[in-house]
Amino acid sequence: MTTLYATLGVESDATLDEIKRAYRRAAMKWHPDRNPGRETESHAAFQEIRDAYAILSDAEQRRIYDDVFEQEMRRWQAEAAAQEEAERAVQREAQRVAQEHYEKMVSIAMRFTDDGHNRDVIFGVLLGRDCEAELAARIADSVWALQESRRAHAHAEEAAGSTTATDAAQAAADSAAATMRTNRHPGTFESFWQGLFGIRT
Numbered sequence: 001m002t003t004l005y006a007t008l009g010v011e012s013d014a015t016l017d018e019i020k021r022a023y024r025r026a027a028m029k030w031h032p033d034r035n036p037g038r039e040t041e042s043h044a045a046f047q048e049i050r051d052a053y054a055i056l057s058d059a060e061q062r063r064i065y066d067d068v069f070e071q072e073m074r075r076w077q078a079e080a081a082a083q084e085e086a087e088r089a090v091q092r093e094a095q096r097v098a099q100e101h102y103e104k105m106v107s108i109a110m111r112f113t114d115d116g117h118n119r120d121v122i123f124g125v126l127l128g129r130d131c132e133a134e135l136a137a138r139i140a141d142s143v144w145a146l147q148e149s150r151r152a153h154a155h156a157e158e159a160a161g162s163t164t165a166t167d168a169a170q171a172a173a174d175s176a177a178a179t180m181r182t183n184r185h186p187g188t189f190e191s192f193w194q195g196l197f198g199i200r201t
Helices: 004-008 016-030 039-056 059-114 119-128 133-183 188-197
Strands: none
Touching (some): 004 016, 059 133, 119 133
8 A cells, every 4th residue: 555655755754854855856756847758657646746745744734644544554454354364264165165075086986996997987987077187087096096005905915814824734734644643553564563673663
């Protein structure tokens, strides 16, 4: 917001002498006689400078201007803050809607993936549900990659389970064979040799 002080190029706490010097500089710079070819622009600027000086060089008018400007600034700041808050509220609502839409699209993609559909089918389904193409591609890629990872993990666990079961079966067979060797009863031929030579098999 442009102020009378800014028009003269001084600070709001400028002294009367500073205001007078600033007015003389600005008036010389923007006087129509010093700006040939730019008469319209210079005349408007020169008039603004004269109006600003007329108010700021008068103590009572300056005080009133400062009071009014301060009130106007407070009102403007309040309006700006309210507008910013309204814009933030709109942004928050847009983010909420976008998040809900994203979660819905992911849920749909997961459901179709679990049903065995491939990545291209999932992408097409999302496009059919009003999902923007770039987002649909990202979701389809991510969900499909997750499903492939799950399948690979399940296969690995299944293979590990098979190996463990095989190892357990082999260990049980070895244990049974050892038990049979330990507890078996000698036959007639083995008894003969044991009795003759004291040999134990």
